[in-house]
Amino acid sequence: MKTEGVNLNPPEDIRSIIDSLFKFIDTEIVPLEKENKKYLDNEADMYEPSGYLKKEVIELRKYVRKKSASAGFLSMFVPESLGGMGLGPLASVYINIALHARYGPGRPLITPGKGLLITPLISGFVDGPSPVIEEMSDELKKAYLPLLLSGDKTLCFALSEPEAGSDIWSLKTRAEKRGKSWVINGLKQWITNGPYADFAVVFAVTDPDMLKQRKGGITAFFVEKERGWKVQSVIPYLGHFGSDTAILSFDNVEVPESHIIGEVNVGFFKAMQGIDIGRLAIGAICAGLSEWALNESIEYSKQRKAFGNPISEYQAIQFMLADSYIDTYTSQVLAIHCGWKAENSDTLPVKEISSVKAYCVEACQRVFDRAIQIFGGMGLTNELRLQDGWRLARTYRIPDGTSEIQRRTIARRLLKGDTKIL
Ligand SMILES: Cc1cc2nc3c(=O)[nH]c(=O)nc-3n(C[C@H](O)[C@H](O)[C@H](O)COP(=O)(O)OP(=O)(O)OC[C@H]3O[C@@H](n4cnc5c(N)ncnc54)[C@H](O)[C@@H]3O)c2cc1C
Incomplete structure (x- = not known):
């Protein structure tokens, strides 16, 4: 019997936000990135010997933050009660997947990597307003929210x-x-x-x-x-x-x-509100980056020849592509389903969010590892940003709860009777 099936594609309103975000990046940010290549491509030119970003990079990131605020993107996921657009967890999953699948890792004005976990394009709970500060006094909100929403301060x-x-x-x-x-x-x-x-x-x-x-x-x-x-x-x-x-x-x-x-x-419980949102976003970022690395791998394997044939004709390479597809597909379905559940439940689906964080991050590291292998020596070069993605995925296994802590959370929930799968 034929059914309508499960539609996991972004709904029309989110698709149009993604399209305008891409347009904004392509017209406003990519040219800026090109002009400032000398500060952004190579970490040796991005940082001071003390490990601080160079003042030029700090200024560029601030400029992007303010532009993004004026265009309405910086505070997309900030609750409406704090002056943001109030997009929920499902939108965050779709937008993060699409953004990272298109632009890849390690672009300091657009995506994380190169030692930077936050981007100036979209603020999150670690650098901007979020439910963590919802109960701030009115006096503080009045004084500081406008500065955070405009991108002037973080x-x-x-x-x-x-x-x-x-x-x-x-x-x-x-x-x-x-x-x-x-x-x-x-x-x-x-x-x-x-x-x-x-x-x-x-x-x-x-x-x-x-x-x-x-x-x-x-x-x-x-x-x-x-x-x-x-x-x-x-x-x-x-x-x-x-x-x-x-x-x-x-x-x-x-x-x-x-x-x-x-x-x-009661600050601990406040902290967890931010951390749970962060876990889902990290999962979605990784699910998008995996798609980027998979596409790079497919293209390169069709072009690169060894022993007279494109390497895509060898089963060892095909199996790597297939495994990376499986990792990417499962990551995206998992993150989208969990985003939907978070959006439509009265309480946050904690074990599902932990599953997304642990699975998508670990899968992303595997996908980048295979991509580097498929590219051979080129895969190791700093130039191609595959190592940026690998290092980022490896990093994400620690913050916002390590992979072990996610498994601990899942197991505790299961043992307390929360055994529902879907
Ligand atoms: C790049 C980066 C950015 C970060 N950003 C922030 C931030 O903005 N704000 C902030 O407050 N913190 C931040 N953190 C801190 C991060 O949340 C902690 O590093 C993380 O919670 C792990 O703590 P830890 O490093 O002390 O490791 P530990 O807690 O000491 O863990 C060491 C090892 O033991 C394992 N382990 C610990 N307890 C258990 C257990 N019960 N069962 C099984 N295994 C266990 C861990 O999984 C890990 O493998 C960041 C960390 C990094 C690396």
Whole structure:
């Protein structure tokens, strides 16, 4: 019996947003990228020896952020209550897949890579307004939201510490009430956008007993850079010359009560709101990048000759292409289905989001690894950006919950009775 089937293609309204985003990038950003090739192609020219982006690159990224804000893209996924377009999780999946499948990794004005996890085109929970700051005081919203929405300023999301990564219950950063203020002391590590942010959303322990019992005890604060937090250093990783990730220090940084986001002692639950959105977006980015690498692999295998034939005629290459297709197809179906579920459920589908994060990231690394193999020596060159994609996928296995933590989350849900598959 024939049925209508499951239509996984983007609906018309999202398709038209994707088309206008592509038009915006092709007319406004790609020419800028070409003009500034000398700063953007090679990490040795992008970063200072300290690991900071060069001032020219910071300026270019800010310019793109502001352009993207004027064109309406920067805050696409920001809730309407905060002044954004309010596109939901399903739109985020479709748009991220399409964007990354078309432009590929490592284009500092358009896509992540080259040590940069965030792009200036679309803001996310680690650098812009998101449900994490929805419960900010009206006073703060009035003062800072317009600056974030216009792309003039950015923030960072400072949760992890040297002794607290997967295990957030080990946080050491303390916030103590003194009179009408809170005083924050501690060190935050691995903070994306930390080197360049104007504000930090900082998570600090406010009730050590609650923390010990894992019942809460963590509070989220909104802290402007002028209040005294410092970038201790940028952390270059995985062979990059620099990055957008930093160690931040808080040494008696004082903020008024109005800088608490939401309620005292429930900051952990706020943090998870951002992290869950981030996990789905990372999955979708990877599902798109896999498509890009698969297409590059198909094209090259048809052109490159060895032993008198295009290498696409050899079964060893065909099997790699087929395996990469299987990885890409499953990643995209998984991410789209989960985006749909997130959009249409009252509570976030946690085990499904963890499945997307773990699966799409790991699949993407496999697809880039095969692409490099299919390209032979050329695959290893910096020029082709396959290594950018491989390094990015390898990186994504750690932030926003490692692959092991995603599996832990899935298993815990299954064992608690959440065994529904679709
Ligand atoms: C590039 C990058 C950007 C980041 N950006 C941010 C950011 O913007 N803001 C922020 O707050 N943090 C950020 N992080 C921090 C990130 O969230 C942590 O690195 C991550 O949660 C892992 O913590 P960890 O590095 O301390 O590793 P650990 O938690 O020490 O883990 C070490 C190993 O043990 C495993 N492990 C730990 N617990 C378990 C368990 N219960 N069961 C099985 N295995 C386990 C882990 O999977 C891992 O393999 C970023 C990290 C990176 C690398």
